[in-house]
Amino acid sequence: MEEDGATQGFWLFEGVWFVIRNIALAFWHVGYAITHPGLWLDWSNSEAIMRVVYYGGSVEFFFVAFTTFLVIAIAGFYNNRFLWGVVRGLEGFANTLGRVVAWFGLIMVLQQVIIVFMQRIFARSSISLGLGIPIEFDISWWSEELKLYNAMIVALCLSYTFVQKGHVRVDLVYSAVSFRTKRVIDMAGSMLFMLPLAVLIWMYSWFFLWRHLIVPNPSASEPLERLLMKARALRWNVETIGFSPNGFTAYFLFKVLLVAMTGLIFLHAWAFFFRSYLEWKEGPESEDKYLDKDVLDAPDTGGHQHAEI
Template identity: 55%
Template structure:
């Protein structure tokens, strides 16, 4: 009897403890969402506290908040407000979708030209290095000279390739160019597809991108300033470094006279994540609108590239 009574008490305590954790989590969520609006107002009314980089404390505040939970809740507040407005007034949500997809398409279409630049640059490097035995390349279209070794231009192809990948990712998503492994999607109804799309963008695409941002942000700044900062640093601890912090931009190359702008790869990571986050929102909103409005709205306002009439086979739309 005593053993049974003790077990019941333990189960009751466990249930109470779990309920308390849930309540605490909900309260914390509500409080942080509320504080997010305050942080937006405070940041906009006090830009000098985080944009005046001549003040080292201001620089470190920018570094801290750029990958903080405070920024996360500010982002969530903005998304919630836009979503509520859009759910009530669907034309606004369509305009938001078109705007976000416009960003993806424009960025991708511009960045795609670097693919051509890579080809031309590789040809020039091969000719100058292997045939003419030149060690340097000078570029001065407007009088200002820019001279680097052939090895520098050869290694910079890696950056240009990364630039195409990072900046064309959401563009390729909008165009439907990503490889897709389909097990059940093609055989289900229209609204089921849209429900799957909403779930995937909201519970997979967006959280992974946001989590990666919070670590990639500090990964970038660890290669821009010293002493190194960490995602685990509290604001007070980070501000204590203000007196000794200084710029230390990574310019190390993997070979003598090689490409020395490897910190740009870290910036590209954040550009990549920004585009993925925006596209996740656009995809969620588009899926929601197509779910609500039915099959006739599929592909509505979608700006897809075309090779012209009769070339659908080569566009992958067959």
């Protein structure tokens, strides 16, 4: 029993020391990356590409993000105005991106109409776009490209929809508890569900993306030294195979969107946690404070109120 207790104590100490050491090293890693940009920004060098591949899904990168969160949280707990500024910045970024990307829904509809007219009425097999040297692809290419617009709306408007409170909430106990208890549930949800899920998806999507961009294929289990050795044989092998002979040839963009979506989830988990904390601290009067929520202005017909989107 004593040996088991000593072993458990040793592993606990090792775990705590691992976290503390990596938090301390995070400052050095950020400083080194900023002062040596050529090691990872010079993509004419295959080793720089492999460093980006490795560090993008590494423990070091995780602790840089974790330490950034801790620094913002500590500063924000001391100065709530600063933390509100962070919340407004993150939510403003999500709102701006979502409002811009939402226009791709209109583009998708217009392109589908053009495809129908060109194919059924004008009996054309291809669509040419542009002046001088136009871009010309088969009808099936433009038809399959519609999936990209749909994927952009889903992936890049996800955090925007969350800010606008447009997601469906399965409520079992939430509506029956007090205001501050709701904020505690929100904080726990962002820490226990949103952030771990974002980290897990990021690990899969990051290497899933690079395996469709370069060869030899990188692996999440390979150390940096092995990836640098592979860099000698590195070459670009961007995925350009469509589902049909003349179909859409840029399916690697869907992998890019998956990584972008995960990053947005990660950032908004921070914003959601910080907002929930501030509303918990300041009370019910701070609910939806500074929230830039879209409102559809309805005509005044005598008693009708504004309808929220």
